[in-house]
């Protein structure tokens with residue numbers, strides 16, 4: 001299916017006699033999945049992301065599948081002859097939006113990322129943090145089927161970092177795929193469907209499946225705002241989830257992933273109210289019965 005992106009025996013080197021940066025890489029990126037790519041400095045993470053975004057072609061091997069893709073590069077060229085909103089509107093039309101829809105999407109994303117006040121500012125005069133918000137906004141504008149993020153959180157303030165995490169969760173919940181590199185090992189911890197390490201030119205899948213119920217669990221009781229639905233990340237990670245009263249849910253969550261679940265609940269729209277977090281119990285199937293509300 002065309003929305004899967006598939007790398008088969010992919011290799012990339014720069015120059016015909018250059019050393020192989022990547023070789024023999026096989027990878028499938030399926031719709032609705034979140035994939036983290038790790039690796040030492042210079043190991044080839046950005047090279048891999050550029051191949052996934054189809055901005056670069058492999059020196060050998062094959063890439064198939066053409067999801068509609070957006071990319072946030074590690075270094076964004078900010079000295080462009082546009083205002084922030086003008087640039088985003090222009091890009092929105094390049095992504096296939098009508099001019100009005102593109103302008104609306106530009107405003108929405110600048111507001112969400114806390115850069116609404118800079119909509120009319122020439123790109124060349126934006127601070128590093130604000131131009132990073134434009135870099136992120138250009139990728140989110142047109143609801144891409146594949147979102148590729150190369151250190152996209154770097155330079156953002158705390159509120160914009162949270163907003164980008166929320167946008168990633170929205171993309172995967174809507175059936176899009178997201179692939180990201182980030183120097184912070186806690187970034188979106190517990191939520192990736194797959195984590196790969198680039199090492200010695202190859203790609204190695206890390207074995208620990210996120211959300212696997214291991215170790216002690218904690219019981220989190222939460223209350224929804226009217227119409228609120230449990231965030232997909234909370235559902236995926238919870239060992240069990242039970243609606244104990246209308247709008248009131250009891251989630252058993254591995255302690256190792258409780259921060260991620262709480263963050264997903266608190267950053268949901270509308271946010272959930274956390275009623276209580278019980279002390280950990282060691283049996284994931286039978287959380288402490290004394291903690292029932």
Ligand SMILES: Nc1ncnc2c1ncn2[C@@H]1O[C@H](COP(=O)(O)OP(=O)(O)OP(=O)(O)O)[C@@H](O)[C@H]1O
Nearest residue numbers: 014021039040041042043044045046047048074198
């Ligand atoms: N356009 C290019 N031309 C020549 N060599 C390149 C080019 N891009 C990357 N390289 C080389 O390929 C190797 C991998 O670089 P890449 O940027 O993909 O690694 P990375 O893991 O993303 O590094 P970092 O964590 O430092 O960003 C490095 O040796 C780099 O110098």
